[in-house]
Amino acid sequence: MSRKRVLGVLAAAALIAGCSGTTAPEQAGVPPVPDRLPALVFAKNGALHISEPAGSPSRALTDGPGDTDPTVSPDGRRVAYVHRMNPEEPGGELRVLDISSGESRRLVDPAALVPRFDGDQTQITTPRWSPAGDRIAFLKATYGGGGFLLTAAADTGEVTAPPEPLFADFGYSWSPDGRRIAWSGGRSDVSPVDVSIYTVGETSTPVARDTNATAVSYSPDGRSVVFANADATGSAFADIPFELREVGIYSVGPGERPVPLLAGAEAFADVQALPAGAVAVTVWTGDQRRKDIAIIENGNRRDVAEAPGDAPAPAWMVADAGTLVAYIGTDADRPLLIREADDAPIRLDTAADAYAWGPTEAGK
Numbered sequence: 001m002s003r004k005r006v007l008g009v010l011a012a013a014a015l016i017a018g019c020s021g022t023t024a025p026e027q028a029g030v031p032p033v034p035d036r037l038p039a040l041v042f043a044k045n046g047a048l049h050i051s052e053p054a055g056s057p058s059r060a061l062t063d064g065p066g067d068t069d070p071t072v073s074p075d076g077r078r079v080a081y082v083h084r085m086n087p088e089e090p091g092g093e094l095r096v097l098d099i100s101s102g103e104s105r106r107l108v109d110p111a112a113l114v115p116r117f118d119g120d121q122t123q124i125t126t127p128r129w130s131p132a133g134d135r136i137a138f139l140k141a142t143y144g145g146g147g148f149l150l151t152a153a154a155d156t157g158e159v160t161a162p163p164e165p166l167f168a169d170f171g172y173s174w175s176p177d178g179r180r181i182a183w184s185g186g187r188s189d190v191s192p193v194d195v196s197i198y199t200v201g202e203t204s205t206p207v208a209r210d211t212n213a214t215a216v217s218y219s220p221d222g223r224s225v226v227f228a229n230a231d232a233t234g235s236a237f238a239d240i241p242f243e244l245r246e247v248g249i250y251s252v253g254p255g256e257r258p259v260p261l262l263a264g265a266e267a268f269a270d271v272q273a274l275p276a277g278a279v280a281v282t283v284w285t286g287d288q289r290r291k292d293i294a295i296i297e298n299g300n301r302r303d304v305a306e307a308p309g310d311a312p313a314p315a316w317m318v319a320d321a322g323t324l325v326a327y328i329g330t331d332a333d334r335p336l337l338i339r340e341a342d343d344a345p346i347r348l349d350t351a352a353d354a355y356a357w358g359p360t361e362a363g364k
Helices: 003-020
Strands: 040-044 047-051 066-072 078-084 093-098 104-108 123-129 135-141 147-153 180-184 193-199 204-211 213-218 225-229 248-252 259-263 268-273 279-284 290-297 300-308 315-319 322-328 335-340 346-350 352-357
Touching (some): 047 066, 204 248, 300 335
Antiparallel strands (some): 066 078
């Protein structure tokens, strides 16, 4: 089946789902959604849902009341997520759900995590499943600007902490082999941060010092780290000791100097390295009310879509149907959309606050 045919089928199926709700049954005369598209798990109104394959009517995985931040295991069988009994209060435990049986269990209790501080209201945020499948990384967050980077065994929940606490930005990234994590320093002010590589359970080594990095991503071959650097060239930054000041998208490997992949005056975020040297990013508009979703290839930027400025980061997936992206659209009802980079978007649902792709069939 051709790519155009795949997305045409998706459009028909998604139209039915959009007209009758996320649990709409199949209707006669509508072709089935191709099985070769990966699943998409998303959080909406405090509960998790799955569209499997993406574009088909979704079903609920949990009933809330405060479930968010899903991440799917490499075999596609489990979902790790943050669960809060009261969505309005701080806190949140890390849970793992079996997609087939629907059984959910607590993996990590935030109250047991270190380091601890007086008056600490710890919450777990931003879980990410290791590509190796054996560990789940997450942040122990206490206030804005990031959190302490930790990992837990996916089967037992045993937590591994670095020898020295690592306060990381939310935009960290696993290496393809699941042994290392690229991260940049979290902060609540304007100060230089390092881009570093943490070998799980061992040490963390800077690969780019005193940057203004805002997001990082491991390259698919695991040889380099791509990151977005915010502008630090104006007079307001003159007395702040940044080593890398110019705005842009950079690539760096151990023992190397950062190499610019794209320069410009824009503010970049939400970096995701793609195959063949391409990089997906978001680019803030001047008033930051919206951001462009773009792909950088060979030093050129190609805009793919547009999202609200406060929307979650796009989720990218390279699948048989092409390079897919899930994101929040700019319509008033904030639709959850998927699209192949060169085709029209497919509407899945509305008002999702987090989402994650499952693996492709080849990746299971």
